Amino acid sequence: MHRFLGFVKKEFFHIFRDGRTMLVLFGIPVVQLLIFGYVVTNEIKDIKIAIFDQSKDEVTIEISNKIISSGYFKLEKNLDNISNIEEIFREGYVKEVIVFEPDFARKFEREGIAAIQILADASDANTANLIVNYTNAIIMDYVKKVNGSNQMPMKIEPEVRMIYNEGMKGVYMFVPGTMALILMLVSAMMTSISIAREKEMGTMEVLLVSPLKPFQIVTGKVIPYVVFAFINAVTIIVIGHFVFGMPIKGSVLFLLAESFLFISMALSLGILISTMAKSQQVAMFISVFVLMLPTLLLSGFIFPIENMPVILQWLSYIMPPKYFIIIIKNIMLKGTGIAFVWKETLILFGMMLFFIAVSVKKFKIRLE
Amino acid sequence: MEKQPIIVVENLVKKFGNFVANDNLTFRVKKGEIFGFLGANGAGKTTAIKILCGLSSPTSGKVTVAGFDVYRETNKIKQNIGYMSQKFSLYENLTVKENIRFYAGIYGLNKKVIDERMEELLSGLNIQELKNTLIASLPLGWKQKLAFSIAIFHKPKIVFLDEPTGGVDPIARRQFWDMIYDAARNGITVFVTTHYMDEAEYCDRVSIMVDGRIEALDTPAALKKAFAAENMDGVFLKLARKKSN
Numbered sequence: 006m007h008r009f010l011g012f013v014k015k016e017f018f019h020i021f022r023d024g025r026t027m028l029v030l031f032g033i034p035v036v037q038l039l040i041f042g043y044v045v046t047n048e049i050k051d052i053k054i055a056i057f058d059q060s061k062d063e064v065t066i067e068i069s070n071k072i073i074s075s076g077y078f079k080l081e082k083n084l085d086n087i088s089n090i091e092e093i094f095r096e097g098y099v100k101e102v103i104v105f106e107p108d109f110a111r112k113f114e115r116e117g118i119a120a121i122q123i124l125a126d127a128s129d130a131n132t133a134n135l136i137v138n139y140t141n142a143i144i145m146d147y148v149k150k151v152n153g154s155n156q157m158p159m160k161i162e163p164e165v166r167m168i169y170n171e172g173m174k175g176v177y178m179f180v181p182g183t184m185a186l187i188l189m190l191v192s193a194m195m196t197s198i199s200i201a202r203e204k205e206m207g208t209m210e211v212l213l214v215s216p217l218k219p220f221q222i223v224t225g226k227v228i229p230y231v232v233f234a235f236i237n238a239v240t241i242i243v244i245g246h247f248v249f250g251m252p253i254k255g256s257v258l259f260l261l262a263e264s265f266l267f268i269s270m271a272l273s274l275g276i277l278i279s280t281m282a283k284s285q286q287v288a289m290f291i292s293v294f295v296l297m298l299p300t301l302l303l304s305g306f307i308f309p310i311e312n313m314p315v316i317l318q319w320l321s322y323i324m325p326p327k328y329f330i331i332i333i334k335n336i337m338l339k340g341t342g343i344a345f346v347w348k349e350t351l352i353l354f355g356m357m358l359f360f361i362a363v364s365v366k367k368f369k370i371r372l373e
Numbered sequence: 374m375e376k377q378p379i380i381v382v383e384n385l386v387k388k389f390g391n392f393v394a395n396d397n398l399t400f401r402v403k404k405g406e407i408f409g410f411l412g413a414n415g416a417g418k419t420t421a422i423k424i425l426c427g428l429s430s431p432t433s434g435k436v437t438v439a440g441f442d443v444y445r446e447t448n449k450i451k452q453n454i455g456y457m458s459q460k461f462s463l464y465e466n467l468t469v470k471e472n473i474r475f476y477a478g479i480y481g482l483n484k485k486v487i488d489e490r491m492e493e494l495l496s497g498l499n500i501q502e503l504k505n506t507l508i509a510s511l512p513l514g515w516k517q518k519l520a521f522s523i524a525i526f527h528k529p530k531i532v533f534l535d536e537p538t539g540g541v542d543p544i545a546r547r548q549f550w551d552m553i554y555d556a557a558r559n560g561i562t563v564f565v566t567t568h569y570m571d572e573a574e575y576c577d578r579v580s581i582m583v584d585g586r587i588e589a590l591d592t593p594a595a596l597k598k599a600f601a602a603e604n605m606d607g608v609f610l611k612l613a614r615k616k617s618n
Contacts, residue, residue, distance in 0.1 A: 011478030015467065022466040207460025211524075214426045214456040214533075215479045216448060 008217060012225035019199065020229055029195065034187040034237045038244050041179040052077060052136050054101040055093050057084040060109035064119075068147055072103070077139050094126055101125045101136050113161065121163045137165050180245035181333035182306030184238060185267070185326035189300050191234045192268050194292035196275035200226055201288035204279075219368060227272050234271070238264040254340030263336065263350065267329045270353050273360035274325070280367040300326045328352050379404045379531060379562050380425065385434035387420050394420040396585040398434070404530075407553060407563040409573050409593075411609065412582030418566050421582075422533055425564070427451050439530045452480070455524035455532040455561075459539040461516045463523070465509040469500070472508060473523060480527035494522050514545035518552060525556055532556065534565040538572065550575050570606040579605070581612055588612050 020026050054072070058065050073080045081099050084090065093099045104122040106112070113119035123140055127133035141163055148161050200223070203209040212222050242260065245251035253260065274296070282288035301307055303317060304326035310318055321327050328349040335341045343350065380402035387395040394417045402408045412418045423429040425438055427447030436443040439453040463472050470491065477487045495501045498518055508516060517537065525532050534553075538546045550572070557563050565576065573579050573593060580590040589596055589612060593605055600608045 008479045008481055011475055015464070015471070015475045018467055018471060019464070206465070207458050207462045208464060210458050210460075211456055211462040211476075212479070213428055214451060214454065215476075216451045216481065217479050 009221050009225060012217065012221065013228050016199075016226055016229045020233070026195070030191060030233050030237070033190070034183075034240060035244065037187060038180075038183050038241055039248075041183050050077060051079045052101065052132075053081040053099050054078045054103060054136075055082040055084050055090075055099045056080060057087065057090060057102060057104045059107040060105050062110035064110040064113055065105040068105075068121075068144060069103075071147055072140060072143050075139075075143055077136070090124065094124075097126075099126070100132065101140065103140065119161050121161055123163050123165045125165070141165075179306075180241065180249065180251045181330045181337070182304070182326075184241045184245075184264070184333060185304060185306065185329045186297070186300050187237055187241060188234050188264070188268055188329075189271050189296050189326060190292075191237055192230055192271035193275035193278065193296050194289070195233075196227055196230050196272055197278035197282060197288040197292055198285050199230075200276065200279035201282045201285045205284050223276055227276070230272060230275075231268060234268045235261075235265065238268070251337060253337050255336035255342065259342060260333070260336045263329070263332050263346075266350065266353055266357070267325070270325055270357040270360070273357050273364065277360045277364045277367070280364050299324050303327070304330055306330065325353060325356050377404050378402060379439055380408075380564070381435070381437045382425075383435040385421070385424065385436055386432045387417075387424060387429070388432045393585050395424070395431070398587055400580055400587060400590055402531075402562060402564060404562055405557055405560050407557050407565065407575070407577045409576030409579035410564060410566045410582070411573055411579055412566075413613065416582040417585040418582055419535075422535060422564075422566065426454060426456060426533060453530045455527065455529035457520050457524040457532070457534050457537055459536040461513075461520040463508045463516060463520055466507060468505050468507055469495075469511075469519065470504045472519070473526065476523045477526050482527055490526060494526065498522065514541055514548070517541055517545065517549060521549065521552055521556075525561055529561065531562040531564060534563065536566055536568060538567065538569060546572070570604065570609055573605040573609075581609060583612060 020030065056069055058069065069080075072078050078101070082093065084093065084102070090102050090104075093102065102124045104124065106120045106122075109119050121144060123137055125133040125137050144161055144163055200209075203212065203226075209222075213219065217225075238261070242253070242257075246253055275292075278288055278291050278295070282291055299320075303310075303313075303321045304324045305321065306326065310321050310327070313321065332346045332349050332353075335346050339345075378401040380400075382398055382400050385395055385398040386393065396417075398421060410418055410421070420429070424431050424436060424443060427438070427443055427450040430444055438450045441447075441449040441453070443450065464475070467475065473491050473494065474487060477490070482490075495504060498515075500515070500519075503511065503515075508519075511519070521532075521534075521537065524534075538549055541549065546569070553563055553565070553575075565572075567573060576593065578590065578592050579596060580587050581596075582588065589599075589608070591599070596602075596608045597604065600611045602608045602611060
């Protein structure tokens with residue numbers, strides 16, 4: 006145990022003395038989160054919209070004015086034909102079309118319910134989601150004011166359609182996504198590089214010849230990264246919650262436990278990579294191309310999996326971050342417990358065991 | 374009476390599939406001896422060293438190191454040997470002191486012993502003032518001496534040196550061999566591989582491997598006589614030529 010602790014201590018020295026490592030460990034996660042947070046879900050302003058008002062009564066005009074005067078939207082065009090909608094989206098500068106059904110005011114006042122259709126150009130998924138949410142909020146605000154004195158609450162039912170990108174979900178995608186990305190980066194990439202470094206420097210040979218067992222060597226190398234990855238996970242959750250208002254509806258403990266599972270999975274993947282890579286560069290290269298890019302592209306983080314070609318959808322099934330993102334979203338947004346994510350949890354656990362088994366096998370072969 | 378053998382190798386065979394890396398090696402290394410282990414690249418030296426260090430198991434044959442069996446007692450072997458490679462294997466971003474502490478720590482020495490021996494080591498090398506210097510800023514010759522001192526810090530019975538003088542200038546090499554002699558005088562058996570034939574002359578006995586077999590094993594003087602060569606270089610060339618004819 007004494008030997009082992011000395012080993013872990015040495016590993017911390019390595020990390021604290023290397024400015025670049027420190028930067029990757031603590032600087033990048035925060036910066037990345039803030040960039041994704043602020044760039045991807047930017048404040049909206051003067052978004053060009055078109056309105057197709059089939060009713061043109063006092064209610065629709067009032068709602069239109071409220072939307073246009075909010076500062077978020079700018080009326081580009083009043084449409085008078087349903088076929089114009091597609092055309093105007095194709096032109097590209099109008100991002101949203103609001104359609105009022107005929108007889109809007111009458112239905113609203115007599116039947117207590119009227120329908121608005123909100124169509125958004127979701128080729129830019131995040132913006133589309135945002136502007137729809139803003140529009141919704143403005144309409145709801147109007148309804149609330151009208152209802153203020155009434156006994157019988159009246160309702161407007163907005164029907165949202167995302168054009169070009171029907172399956173888009175979740176404005177909070179970036180917090181789970183960034184978390185998956187950063188934990189992958191810290192855990193898998195940093196461990197694989199640090200183990201590859203020992204090989205490159207020749208210190209691995211000396212360690213293997215020493216009385217330390219291979220298991221101890223690997224665990225000793227991994228423990229500091231477990232600690233740092235965990236700190237990162239907590240940082241991201243805290244920033245996501247307090248800076249970006251990401252809700253945490255489920256159990257925080259469960260959230261941390263799942264993060265821990267994902268970290269362990271990523272670490273075993275990092276160990277596997279290090280058994281294949283002889284140098285730090287190779288480890289880096291494999292990490293970036295096998296881990297980072299697929300995490301970004303195929304996990305559903307940036308591009309919705311539902312819209313991918315079938316082959317890529319299949320490929321996304323073997324991307325660990327995909328499952329982590331599903332779990333995190335479930336816990337944070339829906340507040341679900343293990344009952345709803347046991348399948349994903351099991352998959353991550355299985356992946357971890359698989360990576361460990363393969364690493365052990367590869368490690369033995371290499372020693373022979 | 375001949376001194377007790379500390380490494381005993383009898384009919385050691387190591388195969389990788391059909392490839393025979395070590396073909397029926399038999400030799401003994403005596404306690405306190407400086408044993409040179411020579412051979413061209415790919416002759417099977419590294420494979421043999423890995424087996425002796427307990428990193429790999431032989432396909433067949435009997436091998437004991439420091440009295441322990443390489444099949445069953447690798448942990449005891451590891452505790453009793455030291456190892457240093459061409460790369461000097463020190464952590465560049467740790468200080469001299471931290472490197473010593475770390476390596477001594479993984480051999481289970483306690484802090485008091487470590488501190489005592491560290492003072493000895495530093496004053497022996499006359500580098501007390503470099504105690505808190507990062508390894509990265511030391512010249513190569515110093516790194517090499519330090520790496521060797523650390524390899525024998527836990528007072529192993531045998532130290533394996535795998536091409537320990539690669540890339541170092543002749544003067545530093547000479548000084549390094551003085552350290553090897555000191556260690557041998559203190560009873561540590563030295564098992565050394567090298568590319569430099571002049572270094573082979575410094576060994577008590579030398580074995581020369583060609584294509585997985587030991588083709589010659591004797592004192593440098595006896596080998597030179599047997600091959601009618603002026604120096605070890607000549608012995609080596611004649612052996613290699615004999616083989617290819």
